[in-house]
Amino acid sequence: MANMYEPLIWVSPPGSAQQFEPALAEKWEVSEDALNWTFHLRKGVKFHDGGSLTAQAVKESFERTMNLKKGASFILSPIKAIHAVDEYTVRFELKSAAPFDRIAASAYAAWIISPASVGQPGEWFDGGQDAGSGPYMIESYKPDEEIIFKKFDAYWKGWDGDHFDRIVVKIVKEATVQEQMLDAGTADLGNRVPIESSRTFNEKECCERLSGPSFMNYAIHLNTAIPPFDNKALRQAVSYAIDYEAMLDIGLGGLGRVGVGPVPFGQFGHDENLHQYKQDPAKAKELMAQAGFKDGIKEPVIFTYAAENAVEKAIAPLLKENLAEIGINVEIRPMIWSAQWDMVKSGPEKAQHMAALLWWPTFSDPYETLYSLWHVEEKPAWNFAYYKNPEFDKLITKAYATPEAAAAQALYSKAQQILVADAPSVFLFDVERPVYKRKELQGIVINPAYPRVAFWYGMHK
Amino acid sequence: MIRGTIHSLNPDKSEANKLMPTQPTTTPVLAINDLRTWFHTADGLAKAVDGVSYHVNSGETLGVVGESGCGKSVTALSILRLIPTPPGEIVSGEIRLNGQDILALPLNSMRRIRGNRVSMIFQEPMTSLNPVFTIGYQLAKIFTLHRGATRKEARQQSLAILEACEIPSPARILKAYPHQLSGGMRQRVMIAMAIGCNPDVLLADEPTTALDVTIQAQILDLLLKLQQRMGMALVLITHDLGVVANFARRVVVMYAGKKVEEAPVDTLFRSPGHPYTRALLQSVPVLGRNEKFLKEIKGMVPPPFQEIKGCRYARRCSEAEDACRRVDPPLKTIAPGHLVACLKR
Amino acid sequence: MALFIIKRIGWLAFVLLGLCVITFTLSRVVPGDPAAVYLGSRAKPEQLEAVRLKLGLDKPVPLQFAFYLRDLLHGDLGSSLRTHRPVLKGIRDHLPASLELMFVAITIAVLIGVPLGVIAAKRENTVSDHLSRLFAVACTSLPSFWLAMLFQIVFFRWLGLFPIGGRLDTVVGLTNPIEHLTGFYLFDSLATGNWTALRDSAWHLCLPAVTLASYSTGLIARMTRSTMIEVLREDYITTARAVGVSEKEILFLQGLRNALGPTMTTAGLCFAFMLTGTFFIELIFFWPGLGTYITNAILLNDYPVIMGVTLLMALFYVSVNLVVDILIALVDPRVRLK
């Protein structure tokens, strides 16, 4: 997607001077109250279908996404109105203060599409059509096999210098196969190789591994609404029982770091000074006794994970073993993702006791993560833990409305301290998202804000 | 058990016999000498044929009789070397066709003899033709195989031979599949296939057993007519003594894999030498004779894998003595051309 | 004959209806919210509600089923929840890859299985019969997913003789693209004279096709053997031998023709079963066929796809059965006249 479409602005990769960088908007400003955001558009940008970028196009494109009510369009919910000030200026008026720059840079719902295609129903785009302004467009599409992209001749950045004319994306789910293709040189770039190969990938002559933080993290959520995990001491015992290092090693091949709090390393809002649980069976047993489970829990505790997730599958037996050591009997139940989610949503009584979840933010603000996962909900969608703490809720809401970064950070830290102490979830590890490439492939930029994207325009051999 | 009807036990009155060539050549066209065909089964060794000898002269009809399981069919199959191996095996003996031992021939040469110089007719016309090929295909096969005929020639010859076998509208038959024909018609087709290449020897293994009585006579008449015309030797294998009496010139009686008696047909019927032959004759109903004299042979043919000491018939024989159960009786010539294997002769 | 066919087609419709009921019921009681699949993993409750309304999921299940049947009769299998593409189009995209694999596999199975069975029948209870029996039973006992992986280890990793999977090499696909006529790569590249692509796609077919063929090879060999043993005991075989027909012709023409009925039934059913058998093989050789299509659907509970493909598979299975029965009637004159 990120090669066919562009947003108004991009989130810069870590280490950049600026937090954001321009894309379709050349520059932008925000009003004092953070309610009005004005973007000045780049001139002379063409869409693949021949249309031109105008303020009207931006307005329509956002409105379309909001009306579609699909996927991640909810992140646009703070928008009150969109004004096309002049041909190349667009102003967003918000209902409440929100970091709209982060929203506008989202990889999910902030793409700008050509006005000529705005009227098309969503299904039209599913058929392999596109109407973006990005550097590449689809040439051919074979479902479950491959997609071939070709360059968009009228791309606004131009095609001087080293770029690829065509990009072939092979749909290969098998990690082993990806590795073989890289080894053989039939692929230049891959996103997954077997965990064991990943460890030693840089020893290869032909290939190398690039990695950086991704803002993705794994957690196990405990159902706090029903016994036994309505007991705080027991939840803490669980957090003390887990062998985090081993799980990181088995699950990710060591590519990542053990989680410190709910917000991943590198993302705004992360606090390195939060209390970090470490495996400590003695302490865990003590807490067990304190919680009134001196003899352990014989009645099996149900743990679900998404069956299609290889990492969760790999660590599941370890979890069972870790908890068995402190006397908790776990029944492992892999479920297809939608079924697991359904079970979570079926109400506290029917929900599983523990559920593994891979989380990534749709836009790079901690509020979304903290709100979605732990803010009290009438009918939980993402609050897997059925967590309920008004103080926590108040803190994050306040932080979200605080445009000033340091102050917001302080509020987020406080909220996270509460969360860690309550231990409704076990923060396993933050994912380092590696890409695997042939050595001759150059120009890859890894951007944790766009964890599943490779930017082809900059690449060359 | 032996069933069947003999029209008359007096061979002189047989019309068919009068039709036979008056002067058959005396050199045997086919001679079997001390043939042993054994089967290695899961239940043990079965000596289905154990030292059988007989011969047949050109133009002559030899009858081979015996209860089912006595080895007569196996002998015939051995002649064509059609014994399935394993489990069957021709252990020893020789089979001479015009003096040449065909047991020693390589399989390829043997194939050229089958259907060409020696051919065979089977008991079951219903199952002896391949159901998924037309009569024309199967019949033409013998001409393409042995005469090197083209398809067209083979068709011509097939038509001719069908006509010779008195089959009506042969062209239609050629296109038919076996299941579309009646049993008698199929047997005629079988005969046509067997004599198509003018064989020296025709082995007819119970050719009429499965047919209606009226058809039986027709088929046998046809066989004899053809034999006469072509001058081939005919080995008529049957358990029907009536048929033998009417059609054969000499008779071989087999019991449990051995030849027990051989005699010209009138001698055999007039003065049978072996108790088994006598029993056989007594078990056959004869027109005009009172049915209450009909006798049945007591007991069963011993299972072939049972090793027997002495005479194989001894346990069913009313005249058996101790010696019979100890010594295997050798064949003795009791009159010219009359051989019997019985200690009491 | 006509009555026979009509009866069978009626039966076919009945089976399909039953299948519809069962799969539809299953798809509705299986946990997992179709709307969530439709929207992807980050959906808000109000969006889910909207989609439920749109997909008609708010209606009672029998009514939903009636709608589904109505669409089905109009040739509409619905749209995938995951990709939002019509299921019929998805099937059209994926079917040729599977069929191509199956055709090659069944050809291999027949070419190996039948002679093996014939020879084993001819040499009943000899060493070669025992060995061929061991081989055939082994073929039927191989877990296809394991065999596929073994092949990849041996022929790709160790020997480097065959590609690890896929239908066509990426480079070949770019330099010698196959014109889309039927979707069968072998046929399309042959028809357009694209020899490079023909060679490459044939090369890619080898391992998956042999894997897919293994079960059928064993089964066909066993079936052929037992039928041939019966046939070879028939009188007409003795007749054929007695007139001097050569052993080769007896086995492979006169005998085999009679054994063809059961052998063909077996081969036909093997072919029908292959459509589900491709499941694992496509997964491991990342073959973009129907198996891949439905595997992805099952992982997400994409029920329109699951239902569509299941229906297709059953339809295929039942119609292959029908075709086989008709073919047998054509080959065997005895059946024809009944």
Added chain:
Amino acid sequence: MPSAIGHNKPQGRYRDFWQAIRRLLHNPITCLGLAIVALLLVAVIFAPWVAPYPEQGLGKSNLKERLAPPSSRHILGTDNLGRDIFSRIIYGSRISFQAAVMVVTIVVAIGVPLGLLAGYFGGWIDDLIMRFADMILAFPSLLLAIAIVAFLGPNLINALIAISLPWWPWYTRLVRSQVMSVKEMQFIESARAIGASQKRIMFRHILPNCVAPIIVQATLDMGYIILAIASLGFLGLGTQPPTADWGVMVSEGREYFLKQWWISTFSGAAIFLTVLSFNLVGDGVREALDPKIRWRFQKK
């Protein structure tokens, strides 16, 4: 669907049981199969003594020796969690055997009574049962099983149910045809004549005559059932970790199989050998007892 395959003609000639056994043992390949089955039974019964690391066989991790290649310490190597593969294969055999026996039990429990009813009463009962059975046989059984597991949730018991449900019609057919042929026999007629009750005729006279073909069929099926369980396990729909299951082990090894080939290779080989040996025995039994019971489809 009605077809040549799967129609099992009853023979009713099992008098010479010992002779059949002798014929069975006469075939060297069948003996080979029997020998492997015997070995496996030893593994099943004496697993804790046969396996070098019983606790790892039961699932305990051993992170210090992860992915070790075959060596004298671990003759078949270790898996992702350092567990001894040989031990896990041994323990996996328990699961497979138990599962196979359970499936046969379920299948017989459903299929045989229905077959008895259909065969004995005939008429509309027969029609109803057999049409239904035919319909189930027309479905792709693996798909049906997968759908059922997806509905019931993936665990071993549900997998067994899912395998059994599309399977019982084979037994219904078998028993039905057996009953149909036995029903007309003399002794049933006489039993009826002396006024035996329907129930008595069915269970005392007809059922015993169906036992032999059921046993033959069950032997033939054991291999396929083990294969089906392994297949579901491979898809993650059967036994759940950390219980050792052969199919699950193969799929766990798939992540590593091109390099750490021993995980998938050996556990797959265990499936293959087991299925092979059962199929060899089944094939031998079929040949020895009743050549008419043909090979038929049970697709993995």
